[in-house]
Amino acid sequence: MLAPDAHPSLPAALIACHECDLLQTEPVLAPGETARCARCGAFLARNPPDSVDRSLALCLAAAILYLIANVYPLVGLEMQGQRVEVTLAGALLILWRDGMQPVAALVGVTTLVFPLLELAMILVVLVPLRLGRVSPRLAPFFRLVRAVKPWSMVEVFLLGMLVSLVKLSHLADVILGAAFWAMAALIVVLTLAGRAFDSRLLWQTPVIENSP
Amino acid sequence: MSRELPFIARQARQAGLLNCHICGQLSRAPAGGGFLRCPRCRAPLHMRKPASLATTWALVIAAAILYIPANLLPMMSTASLLGSQEDTIMSGVIFLWQSGSWPLAAVVFFASVMVPLLKIFALVYLAASAQRRSRHRLIQRTRLYRMVEFVGRWSMLDIYVITILVALVKFQGLATIQAGPAAVAFGAVVVLTMFAAMSFDPRLIWDPAADSAPSSPDPDSDHA
Ligand SMILES: [Zn+2]
Ligand SMILES: [Zn+2]
Numbered sequence: 001m002l003a004p005d006a007h008p009s010l011p012a013a014l015i016a017c018h019e020c021d022l023l024q025t026e027p028v029l030a031p032g033e034t035a036r037c038a039r040c041g042a043f044l045a046r047n048p049p050d051s052v053d054r055s056l057a058l059c060l061a062a063a064i065l066y067l068i069a070n071v072y073p074l075v076g077l078e079m080q081g082q083r084v085e086v087t088l089a090g091a092l093l094i095l096w097r098d099g100m101q102p103v104a105a106l107v108g109v110t111t112l113v114f115p116l117l118e119l120a121m122i123l124v125v126l127v128p129l130r131l132g133r134v135s136p137r138l139a140p141f142f143r144l145v146r147a148v149k150p151w152s153m154v155e156v157f158l159l160g161m162l163v164s165l166v167k168l169s170h171l172a173d174v175i176l177g178a179a180f181w182a183m184a185a186l187i188v189v190l191t192l193a194g195r196a197f198d199s200r201l202l203w204q205t206p207v208i209e210n211s212p
Numbered sequence: 213m214s215r216e217l218p219f220i221a222r223q224a225r226q227a228g229l230l231n232c233h234i235c236g237q238l239s240r241a242p243a244g245g246g247f248l249r250c251p252r253c254r255a256p257l258h259m260r261k262p263a264s265l266a267t268t269w270a271l272v273i274a275a276a277i278l279y280i281p282a283n284l285l286p287m288m289s290t291a292s293l294l295g296s297q298e299d300t301i302m303s304g305v306i307f308l309w310q311s312g313s314w315p316l317a318a319v320v321f322f323a324s325v326m327v328p329l330l331k332i333f334a335l336v337y338l339a340a341s342a343q344r345r346s347r348h349r350l351i352q353r354t355r356l357y358r359m360v361e362f363v364g365r366w367s368m369l370d371i372y373v374i375t376i377l378v379a380l381v382k383f384q385g386l387a388t389i390q391a392g393p394a395a396v397a398f399g400a401v402v403v404l405t406m407f408a409a410m411s412f413d414p415r416l417i418w419d420p421a422a423d424s425a426p427s428s429p430d431p432d433s434d435h436a
Contacts, residue, residue, distance in 0.1 A: 019415065103371060142234065153368050
């Protein structure tokens with residue numbers, strides 16, 4: 001092995017705050033309770049009831065909503081009987097061909113690729129957990145979820161759509177497509193899924209002790 | 213249980229413990245040091261984010277420079293039979309305000325103009341105070357950091373507005389809207405400030421207070 005492992009040499013109930021580094025004992029949480037750092041108030045852990053089942057159900061719902069949000073038109077305009085609608089991919093394609101490749105890439109990554117990746121990786125972790133197979137091999141997927149999360153911005157995109165429709169509302173009648181509502185529901189479902197998932201379930205396997 | 217540590221340590225660093233940022237496992241670094249991985253989830257371990265302040269400074273300065281063209285250059289240009297027009301972020305806000313949708317004007321102004329600016333100032337303040345090893349306003353600075361992390365993504369708003377405007381108007385065919393050079397600069401500002409916030413380690417806020425009181429059990433006097 002290339003990298004030497006650090007030694008786990010402490011009682012498992014001891015944790016450190018990731019924002020202020022304060023050592024504290026991990027509180028025993030009743031279902032639904034949240035633990036915060038005693039000094040700085042940072043979020044430490046949550047004990048959501050039925051974590052795996054609920055987050056799995058919510059993630060499957062999110063996957064369906066994601067599909068609808070990407071297949072059907074998001075928004076449209078109607079003017080003198082003429083109706084135009086765009087899908088997310090269609091909008092990105094127009095922007096790309098317009099010579100705005102960096103912007104199109106940024107929008108595509110934050111609204112299309114990363115939300116999909118986040119959802120897929122959560123499912124990759126959740127399905128084995130549901131089947132009772134906790135394995136250290138799930139850890140890299142979970143790390144990917146954590147890395148991608150700040151960059152998936154569906155809720156900001158939804159607000160952006162609203163602003164642009166208001167800007168266009170003096171030109172034509174605006175239409176909110178099926179994908180728009182699917183995206184709005186997706187935000188809610190993804191937020192609930194995030195709250196329902198207890199990442200501590202992933203680390204139930206005993207730590208491998210390495211001799212130095 | 214924390215009372216029975218080898219010495220009175222309030223911070224994991226003082227006890228020589230590394231905190232895994234992914235799974236929260238604490239571990240003791242072997243004497244040699246070098247590149248370490250978490251024994252539980254195999255994520256790379258660091259006592260503090262490596263080169264945290266230098267990275268934060270570099271990204272914030274780059275973002276501050278790009279903030280200027282992002283606000284001065286046109287965000288989009290509109291051409292129709294009636295003539296052509298170029299819009300900056302600010303003129304877009306003014307247009308929304310004048311057309312009567314002042315709540316949205318306020319939202320766009322806040323997300324596109326104020327948030328990036330406040331974020332840059334907040335990160336400069338956080339990095340500078342951590343570098344000076346300030347022991348004041350620890351809680352407030354931690355909260356400021358949390359806010360910077362939370363609010364940053366909303367600056368992406370204007371980029372999304374442009375995307376939908378360009379797509380719909382192009383489809384409709386009466387006018388053409390093109391994204392201007394400010395869109396690229398603005399996107400870069402958002403991405404750079406997000407990376408800057410991620411590279412800042414909030415534990416650096418607390419380290420000087422912990423170091424200054426090695427024997428006294430409590431540096432709470434700094435709290436508001
Ligand atoms: Zn804390
Ligand atoms: Zn770990």
